[in-house]
Amino acid sequence: MSKIVDPFTLNQWYAVRTENKNGPDRTHRTRLLGVDIICQDDENGQVSIRRLDRTESQDSELPSRKRYGLVWTSLGMPESGIFEMPETEEEGRRHFVWDAVTVKTSGLRAIENFLDLAHFPYVHSGILGEEPLTEVTDYQVERINNEIWVKDCSFHQPKAAAIAEEGIHVNYIYRVPHPFVSILYKTCPLFPEKFDVIALMVLPREEDVCDIYTTASLFDNVNTDVEILHFQQKIFLQDRLILENQVPKLLPLGGRSEVSVRADAASIAYRRWLLDNGLSYGACTG
Amino acid sequence: MKLYDYILSGNCYKIRLFLSFLDINYETVPVDYYPGREHRFPDFLEINPLGQLPVLVDDEVKLRDAQAILIYLASKYDTSGRWYPRNPEAMGKIAMWLSFAGTEIMNSSNARLHDMLAYDLDADKARANAHAAFRILDDHLVEVGFAGQEWIAGTQPSIADVACFPYVALSRDGGIEHDDYPAIQSWLTRIQSLPRFIDMPGIHFMK
Numbered sequence: 001m002s003k004i005v006d007p008f009t010l011n012q013w014y015a016v017r018t019e020n021k022n023g024p025d026r027t028h029r030t031r032l033l034g035v036d037i038i039c040q041d042d043e044n045g046q047v048s049i050r051r052l053d054r055t056e057s058q059d060s061e062l063p064s065r066k067r068y069g070l071v072w073t074s075l076g077m078p079e080s081g082i083f084e085m086p087e088t089e090e091e092g093r094r095h096f097v098w099d100a101v102t103v104k105t106s107g108l109r110a111i112e113n114f115l116d117l118a119h120f121p122y123v124h125s126g127i128l129g130e131e132p133l134t135e136v137t138d139y140q141v142e143r144i145n146n147e148i149w150v151k152d153c154s155f156h157q158p159k160a161a162a163i164a165e166e167g168i169h170v171n172y173i174y175r176v177p178h179p180f181v182s183i184l185y186k187t188c189p190l191f192p193e194k195f196d197v198i199a200l201m202v203l204p205r206e207e208d209v210c211d212i213y214t215t216a217s218l219f220d221n222v223n224t225d226v227e228i229l230h231f232q233q234k235i236f237l238q239d240r241l242i243l244e245n246q247v248p249k250l251l252p253l254g255g256r257s258e259v260s261v262r263a264d265a266a267s268i269a270y271r272r273w274l275l276d277n278g279l280s281y282g283a284c285t286g
Numbered sequence: 287m288k289l290y291d292y293i294l295s296g297n298c299y300k301i302r303l304f305l306s307f308l309d310i311n312y313e314t315v316p317v318d319y320y321p322g323r324e325h326r327f328p329d330f331l332e333i334n335p336l337g338q339l340p341v342l343v344d345d346e347v348k349l350r351d352a353q354a355i356l357i358y359l360a361s362k363y364d365t366s367g368r369w370y371p372r373n374p375e376a377m378g379k380i381a382m383w384l385s386f387a388g389t390e391i392m393n394s395s396n397a398r399l400h401d402m403l404a405y406d407l408d409a410d411k412a413r414a415n416a417h418a419a420f421r422i423l424d425d426h427l428v429e430v431g432f433a434g435q436e437w438i439a440g441t442q443p444s445i446a447d448v449a450c451f452p453y454v455a456l457s458r459d460g461g462i463e464h465d466d467y468p469a470i471q472s473w474l475t476r477i478q479s480l481p482r483f484i485d486m487p488g489i490h491f492m493k
Contacts, residue, residue: 021321099321102404104461125491211404226316226324230293233320237294237487240402241458 010076069097296452397460
């Protein structure tokens with residue numbers, strides 16, 4: 001391990017594979033917090049997970065859970081189960097889990113970018129935003145049960161979802177239940193009183209390299225699975241190069257960083273919450 | 287006209303871009319290349335036994351290979367004749383660079399697949415080969431630039447430019463920077479400034 005991992009980061013559950021993906025011999029190798037791990041399926045689809053930096057006698061077995069179409073594990077001792085997303089159980093939703101895209105930056109940077117409404121008109125022009133409608137109206141940030149909630153965001157979006165046929169005014173709620181996970185609730189174009197749910201589940205391979213899994217729980221009675229995949233990947237990959245070019249690769253916490261970043265309440269709240277929980281993995285000072 | 291398409295593929299984008307330059311309407315058939323690997327399943331292998339994208343279907347004509355599709359589209363639909371001029375020297379030079387786009391420049395695609403989608407490839411070798419290809423392209427652009435030629439195969443943009451553009455422009459996705467290639471940088475900007483240019487994730491409009 002390149003760096004001592006702080007307890008807040010260590011004791012979380014992490015998505016390390018999609019449920020249905022598998023390599024040769026029903027194994028899948030990846031890395032979690034700088035440690036090589038291997039997932040092995042048995043004939044019944046049960047997944048056992050081991051860390052490869054320890055021998056069996058040294059207790060190399062890791063916990064294994066399945067949730068939201070993903071396989072989860074932890075290198076530490078999680079205080080609770082994997083966070084709940086009760087909204088996704090609503091009838092009529094279509095569920096998606098999209099396999100990882102690797103981004104050479106801190107996973108914290110990916111979450112912070114996801115929370116940032118201001119970049120929509122520039123990076124996702126014609127889809128999630130459009131110049132000159134660049135204003136981000138005031139929104140509320142709260143801490144509830146040691147989670148961050150960002151509420152009352154609203155934005156004009158030319159094509160808010162694959163099913164959107166015209167621009168609509170979209171309401172956004174963000175929830176950060178985990179330092180490397182953010183869940184977004186946004187107005188569903190099909191049923192404006194309901195929210196589509198899109199979540200970013202980040203696997204920090206190293207402090208400055210992450211795999212990003214995405215899940216979605218949507219109302220859409222028109223588009224095929226592949227059409228929705230293309231819509232999602234288009235948006236998601238518009239961010240990748242920008243994320244990789246951010247300097248420094250680690251997320252600055254504390255020190256002078258908060259005055260030097262753009263005054264963005266959600267970003268500041270996220271950084272403070274990470275600091276208050278003693279997080280240092282994937283972050284730098286100053 | 288129907289294009290079997292993947293949104294993140296530079297070779298599919300090549301065709302989308304050229305169809306936009308020509309102002310031609312078409313429909314897309316989105317293929318789940320990643321993570322679904324749909325292009326390797328029997329249904330798609332019937333369309334292209336090589337298991338590769340893009341594939342273009344235009345009435346009775348079905349074509350694979352992005353470079354072949356560019357030749358077809360330019361020959362059939364470009365009324366200006368400038369994208370694929372019918373003279374021996376231009377046709378020979380264009381063919382040479384189309385081949386370069388389909389071979390040497392694809393090293394950049396391999397580095398990108400490795401870095402972005404965890405493909406099991408030798409990324410360092412791919413990056414070294416891509417840099418060697420970019421050196422050749424940059425030297426060529428400098429050389430023809432002395433004679434006032436701004437495009438790869440002539441004084442007008444041709445399908446050679448369209449063919450070489452995507453994976454040069456996308457190379458930073460695979461850790462290949464453009465810093466050492468000033469002539470390439472200017473050439474990319476010229477393409478991005480052409481009328482009816484369209485973007486894709488990783489390639490932006492010029493403002």
